Amino acid sequence: MTASAVLLKDYRAPAFLIDQVELRFELGETGTRVSSRLQLRRQDSAIDALHLHGEQLELLGLTLDDKPLPAHRYQVTADTLTLFDPPAQFTLGVETLIHPELNTALEGLYKSSGNFCTQCEPEGFRKITYYLDRPDVMARFTTTVVAERERYPMLLSNGNPVERGELADGRHWVRWEDPFPKPSYLFALVAGDLGCVRDQFVTRSGRTVALEIYTEHDKVDQCAHAMASLKKAMRWDEERFGLEYDLDIYMIVAVSDFNMGAMENKGLNVFNTKFVLARPDTATDADFLGIESVIAHEYFHNWTGNRVTCRDWFQLSLKEGLTVFRDQEFSADMNSAAVARIDDVRNLRALQFPQDAGPLAHPVRPESYIEINNFYTVTVYEKGAEVVRMYQTLLGREGFRKGMDLYFQRHDGQAVTCEDFCAAMADANGRDLSQFMRWYRQAGTPTLKARGEYDAAQRRYTLHLAQSCPPTPEAADKEPFLIPVAVGLLDRDGSELPLRLSDETAATGARVLELTQAEQSFVFEDVPAAPVPSLLRGFSAPVKLVCDYSDEELLFLAAHDSDTFNRWEAAQQLGVRAVLQLLAVRAEGHAWSLPSTLAELFARLLADDSTDPALLEQMLTLPSEAYLAEQMAVIDVDGLFAAREFLRKGLALHHRAAFNALVERLAVHGAYSLDGEAIGRRALRNRCLDYLASLESALVHTMLSRQLESADNMTEQLAAITLIAHGEHPARLAALESFYTRWQREALVVDKWFTLQATSKRADTLKHVCTLLQHPAFNLRNPNKVRALVGAFCNNNAVRFHAADGSGYAFLVERIVELDPLNPQIAARLLGALTRWRQYDAGRQALMRGALERILDLRGLSPDVFEIASKALAG
Structure with a gap:
């Protein structure tokens, strides 16, 4: 096939705007009739035709100002409806027939598991009716849904319910009105026989908002955590960003057939069941945390995506990267901030860094696409979130909040660009951030090289930084980025040294350096002895750090750094070195042995009873195969797997007693709890079991069987059945069959x-x-x-x-x-x-x-x- 690309440089403002939309859906089992009344006005007098998007539609009727439109005044193709020479302002009536019951792509309006549901982002609305299906056309919607009452007692759409009634033929209807203008991608409709969990939230201004979560009737007992998460997110957004919910009702519908994780349609969020349903016996700790995060993410979109949306799909990270950052900050505040940050970076490195290094590399704001669905990527989302985080790192939390306030003040109700967001940040803080925009325009993961130099006679420490970025499909040569580098210097006792740059008069603590050139040097005065630098603290920029640390310095940082991310990072780098060392040894024809530095690291960690168990579990986790693969010019699939498994088993043998002792000490007695300490204890215990399982001993097989049989929660059950299934447990097949039968x-x-x-x-x-x-x-x-x-x-x-x-x-x-x-x-x-x-x-x-x-x-x-x-x- 051939397909043409859509280019950012070709963007043109819409020639027509739509102010009001009235929709009527008559839902049927073998077809659905959709009637729309669009109030349009011309914006560009030079354009003499209106081109509406439409796909897989059967046109039944067309009127202009309530009069039938003659055939010579319009033309229909496979993907457009064109009106010739329309007036400057008019009402267009369109009636279409669609077939949700045949829609397997799950875009537009589809029927699944007996219910009607929509997914309109990015371009699904054009499969419902003819429309200007683009994000910069924002209109106020009124939607009437008509369906058989017995089959579809719940009829939901955007906004507030304003009227309802009965029809003589057994059907009923509900009319919804959304007072806020929105693009068509935020339209939603759900109809079905669903159970509902109800609650309410009182906003900071005293308004009461009705909260409703819909799902299958036999799953309503699994919605309590989602509801609690929603209320926490609403309160957090008021306290952190001063943002209050704006409708009378907020609804979530959980569906089992959904292409995405969730969708932020105004007032009616449609969710994959995976991110709503949870009970301790059916969902893991990770599931509970994931639900909390995604519930918050979609709620936060109410302002960063709905009230202020994207001018075009090239600006997708304007809403997604920003909202991912907001849900990351929320998760860090609700749970272990250290572990939350580690999880964010691990995900970025495992998924986004490889994308940046491959043929699908693209900037946070792409320059072109063939199919916009393909740009819902980790670069747009996760790297986009890191770009937003860098604003906060550069400006401080208070400065970032000032920028957000100005952004909403300027652009509420508008469809805007990444430049608009940057301008709000810059103007609110009196900063020139023009160089920072390169993060939106340039693809690839920059490499940050760091080298320290200490002058004992002058008591001076110089940190030399250099940046480079490899060529990617969109550009071979890259301009220097503005990279915030958070640093601290540690003395030999592990204490933080006060920092004073050569042009400063007073010393302060750890700080953020701004690298703006290809190479820069930063000179610190009054440094009493050669320090150990703690670099890129909190992963202050999405870069690959190259620093010639010795093994001893990495061990030191893992033990003493006050930055918890860098403690974990030091342990990870020792793990990376151990794997690569084994591969080098094998290439030389020598036998493998457990690297002494890694063995020592684990000895220290396993003897540490002061570190948060959740953080300790992260530090005891070996680097993933995906991250290890990124360290190789040619990926050695079999070698990486073998080396990592050798280390896993070698560490288990070397520290068997310590692992066993932790398993016993961390055994949970009493009812399941979702508090941070309990989550950390379960994670650490299961990590120890993972190491012990590599030994395939009868004792460990018994331990796993007991945990599988006695656990009152899915976290421990799933850990046990996974280790049983992946190993040589004598009851492996029976355990798998039993687990399926039970669930x-x-x-x-x-x-x-x-x-x-x-x-x-x-x-x-x-x-x-x-x-x-x-x-x-x-x-x-x-x-x-x-x-x-x-x-x-x-x-x-x-x-x-x-x-x-x-x-x-x-x-x-x-x-x-x-x-x-x-x-x-x-x-x-x-x-x-x-x-x-x-x-x-x-x-x-x-x-x-x-x-x-x-x-x-x-x-x-x-x-x-x-x-x-x-x-x-x-x-």
């Missing part, structure tokens, strides 16, 4: 069951995954099931997916062939596993390239998959 009616637990099997490193995993495709619980049309089984295998099981015979690649091609006609979005996301083919050895390169070529040869290939495959091959 087969809980779809989200079944998803975990699929994933733990798909991520097993056992040699027969692919064969087993292929068998699971035929399991009654698997459904190719359900995105959660596809992600849980196929996605987990291809993205989270490197050693088996990248099997040297190419069987993993062939498996993925088969799934793309099946999925692309059903759901192109999900198919395209799966294809990401093949995009970095150039980073592997010659044999795997040829196999991966061949898989991509086979995909491109498919007839009727969607733009979603075509864009990913073609860019991967060209990169």
Whole structure:
């Protein structure tokens, strides 16, 4: 196929605007009639035609100012409705017929599991009716939903319910009015027979807001945590940013068939069940924390995305990166700030850094796209959040708040750009941030090189910093970024040294240096002895830090740094060095032995009873295979897996007694608790069990069986069944079958069951995954099931997916062939596993390239998959 790109430089303001929209939906089992009345006005007098977007629509009627429009006044194509020479201001009536019951792509209005639901971001509204389906056209919506009462007692849409009634034929209707202008991507409709959990929230100004969470009737007992999370998010946003909710009602609907995690439609958020439903026996600690974060994220969009939205889709990070940052800050305040930051950075490094280094690298604000669905990426979201965090690092929390206040003051009710956000930050703080905009325009992960130099005679420490950024598809040469580098200097006792730069008169504590040139040096005076630098504290910029620390200095930082992120980072770097050292030793033909530095690190950590258990668990976790792969010019899949497993087993043997003692000491007695200390204790205990499980001893097998049988919570159950399934436990198959039998009616637990099997490193995993495709619980049309089984295998099981015979690649091609006609979005996301083919050895390169070529040869290939495959091959 051929597909043309949409370019940022081609943006033009809309020639027409829509002020008011009246929608009427008559929902049916074999078709739905949609009537719309659009109040339009011309904005550009030079344009003599109105082009409306529309896809997969059957046009039933068209009126202009309530009069039928003659056929010669309009033209319909596969994706547009064009009106010729419309007046300067008019009302357009459009009636269409659509088929939600046949919509497997889950875009626009679709029917699934007996309910009607919408997903309109980014361009799904055009599959509902003809419209100016672009984010810079903001209108006030009134929506009337009509359906059979018995089948669909709940009729929901955006805004506030203003009227309802009954019809003689057994149908009923509800009219919703949204008083705030919004783009069409924020439209939502849900109709079904759903249970509801109700609560309320009193805002700081004294208004009472009704809160409602809808889900299947037998799942309402799993909504309490989501409701509590929503109320915490509403209060936090008032206290932290002064932002109050603006409607009379806030609704969440949890659906099982959904392409995304959740969607922030104004007043009616549609969520994947994964991010709403939770009970201690069905959801892990990570699930509870994830729900809290995503509930907050979508609520925070009410201001950063809804009240102020994007001018065009190139500005997507304006709402997503900003809102991810806000939910990260919320999570840090609600839970362990140290662990929250570590999790953020681990995710960034495992997912976004590889994207920045591959053929799909793109700036936080892309310059072009073929299919906008493909730019809902970790670069837009997670790197975008790091860019927003850098504003706060540079300006301070108070300065950042001033910038946010000015942003809302200037742009409430508008569709704006990344430049507008930057200007608000700059103007509110009297700063020139023009160089900072390079973070939006330039792709790639910068490398930050640091070198320290101490002059004992002058009591002077000089920190030399240099930045560079590798070429990426959009540009070979990069201009220097403005990089905030948070630093501290430690004396040999681990105490923080006061810092005074050469042009300063008074010393202060740790500070943020601003690197603006390719190379700069910062001179600190009155330094009594050679310090150990603590660099990039809190991961103050999304860069790769290169500093020639000795092993002893890393051990020192892991033990003494007051910055908890850098304590963890020092432990991670020792783990990276240990793995790479083993690979070098093997290349020289020598036998492996446990690196003494890593053994010493673990001895210190395991003897430490003063560190927060949640942080200690993070420090005891070896670097992931994904992060380790980023340290290699050519990824050695088998070598990385073998070296990491050697270290896991070697550390378990070396510290068996300490691991066993911690397992016993951390055993939880009493009822399940979700407080931070309990979460940390469970995490640390399960980490110790993970090491001990590598020994495959009868004692550990017994410990795992007991935990699986006696645990009153899914966190401990899932840890046990995963270690049983991944190892040589004698009851492995029976345990897997028993686990499924127990939880087969809980779809989200079944998803975990699929994933733990798909991520097993056992040699027969692919064969087993292929068998699971035929399991009654698997459904190719359900995105959660596809992600849980196929996605987990291809993205989270490197050693088996990248099997040297190419069987993993062939498996993925088969799934793309099946999925692309059903759901192109999900198919395209799966294809990401093949995009970095150039980073592997010659044999795997040829196999991966061949898989991509086979995909491109498919007839009727969607733009979603075509864009990913073609860019991967060209990169």
